[in-house]
Amino acid sequence: MQKSRIWLSAPHMGETEQKKIAEAFQTNWIAPLGPNVDQFEEMIRKAVSIEQALVVSSGTAALHLALILLNVQADDYVFCQSFTFSASANPIAYLGARPVFIDSEKDTWNMDPLLLEQALFDFDKKGKLPKAIILVDLYGMPARLEEIASIASRFGVPIIEDAAEALGSKKGSAYCGTFGSLGIFSFNGNKIITTSGGGALVGRSFELIQRGKYLATQARQNVPHYEHTDIGYNYRMSNVLAGIGIGQMEVLTQRVLARRANFEKYRTYFKSWNEKGFQVEFQQESDGAYSNRWLTTIVIDPRFNDNFKVESIYQGLLEENIESRPLWKPMHLQPVFKNDLVYATGVSEYLFNHGLCMPSGSGLTDNDFSRIFETLDRIIKQH
Numbered sequence: 001m002q003k004s005r006i007w008l009s010a011p012h013m014g015e016t017e018q019k020k021i022a023e024a025f026q027t028n029w030i031a032p033l034g035p036n037v038d039q040f041e042e043m044i045r046k047a048v049s050i051e052q053a054l055v056v057s058s059g060t061a062a063l064h065l066a067l068i069l070l071n072v073q074a075d076d077y078v079f080c081q082s083f084t085f086s087a088s089a090n091p092i093a094y095l096g097a098r099p100v101f102i103d104s105e106k107d108t109w110n111m112d113p114l115l116l117e118q119a120l121f122d123f124d125k126k127g128k129l130p131k132a133i134i135l136v137d138l139y140g141m142p143a144r145l146e147e148i149a150s151i152a153s154r155f156g157v158p159i160i161e162d163a164a165e166a167l168g169s170k171k172g173s174a175y176c177g178t179f180g181s182l183g184i185f186s187f188n189g190n191k192i193i194t195t196s197g198g199g200a201l202v203g204r205s206f207e208l209i210q211r212g213k214y215l216a217t218q219a220r221q222n223v224p225h226y227e228h229t230d231i232g233y234n235y236r237m238s239n240v241l242a243g244i245g246i247g248q249m250e251v252l253t254q255r256v257l258a259r260r261a262n263f264e265k266y267r268t269y270f271k272s273w274n275e276k277g278f279q280v281e282f283q284q285e286s287d288g289a290y291s292n293r294w295l296t297t298i299v300i301d302p303r304f305n306d307n308f309k310v311e312s313i314y315q316g317l318l319e320e321n322i323e324s325r326p327l328w329k330p331m332h333l334q335p336v337f338k339n340d341l342v343y344a345t346g347v348s349e350y351l352f353n354h355g356l357c358m359p360s361g362s363g364l365t366d367n368d369f370s371r372i373f374e375t376l377d378r379i380i381k382q383h
């Protein structure tokens with residue numbers, strides 16, 4: 001018999017999501033906007049201590065709006081972390097703007113501040129500073145946020161923090177998503193909490209977020225006859241899905257603790273292998289960082305491990321019906337962005353070549369972990 005599937009990051013519902021959906025049906029608030037939307041936005045503001053929040057149909061939509069709000073136009077440059085999911089960079093292309101990809105540093109795996117500084121310096125000399133910088137807190141790990149913010153502000157370039165994977169992560173006392181002019185979150189199916197699909201745009205400026213709300217609602221002027229002076233978008237979240245979001249926000253802290261506990265289990269497991277000379281690297285929390293550990297990721301360098309290839313773990317887990325996944329392929333190595341500029345050091349390429357995302361759902365059981373660790377034991381011993 002086929003063993004049951006262990007997923008990389010399965011949705012994990014709490015207890016009130018269905019009640020909130022039922023309420024939306026009972027009151028016939030099925031349309032976009034409505035009381036669940038307002039309450040969900042309020043909960044996000046509180047959870048990350050930010051003044052303004054707008055929930056939208058996806059994290060990608062939130063990024064697209066963020067770029068528009070920062071006045072990014074065709075042929076403008078936008079600097080973007082190369083080591084990320086393509087949704088961080090696609091909205092740059094939607095606007096006909098030009099991405100310049102920046103490589104990562106080795107500890108957090110996020111944007112390298114020194115490389116960013118170099119790129120800003122070069123583009124400043126040409127009089128072509130970017131309109132925005134998109135930085136990412138990959139797999140939930142806070143980037144070197146203060147350093148990057150201080151470099152960016154020296155050049156007067158605003159930051160968009162793509163915290164799609166980092167809801168609940170912190171740096172010092174501030175939450176991820178709040179370090180830039182604008183930040184975004186995703187509630188897609190496999191994120192730390194989910195509305196099945198959805199996202200949020202957050203920031204301090206009332207004017208910016210209000211304008212985002214207006215653009216996301218088809219840019220309708222406040223008159224009965226649908227007057228338009230801007231091109232609008234249909235990006236708002238439905239009241240039904242916001243109901244799921246409310247239930248999920250109630251359990252966010254538990255979900256973060258569960259994901260961090262997963263990470264500790266993997267770390268302890270691989271430590272015993274480490275003592276036998278098998279070396280596994282993890283993403284490191286920099287000073288004062290608190291990661292939600294959305295996904296536990298490992299890197300195994302074949303040069304130090306008798307030519308062991310991380311693909312053998314991927315394959316071996318798959319044979320046991322356990323899902324794992326390679327790390328994100330850097331944008332500067334993607335065919336679709338092959339003509340764009342890049343500042344690369346090789347760090348993200350190295351991580352991509354030797355890394356793997358382990359099963360990391362907040363609903364994983366002790367049994368699931370026993371199966372995972374038994375399988376890993378077998379794969380590593382075989383080598």
Ligand SMILES: *Cc1c(COP(=O)(O)O)cnc(C)c1O
Pocket residue numbers: 057058059060061084085087088136162164165185186187188197198199
């Ligand atoms: C998931 C994700 C997005 C996009 O969010 P969607 O809600 O799926 O549109 C953007 N950036 C990163 C880093 C992501 O992981």
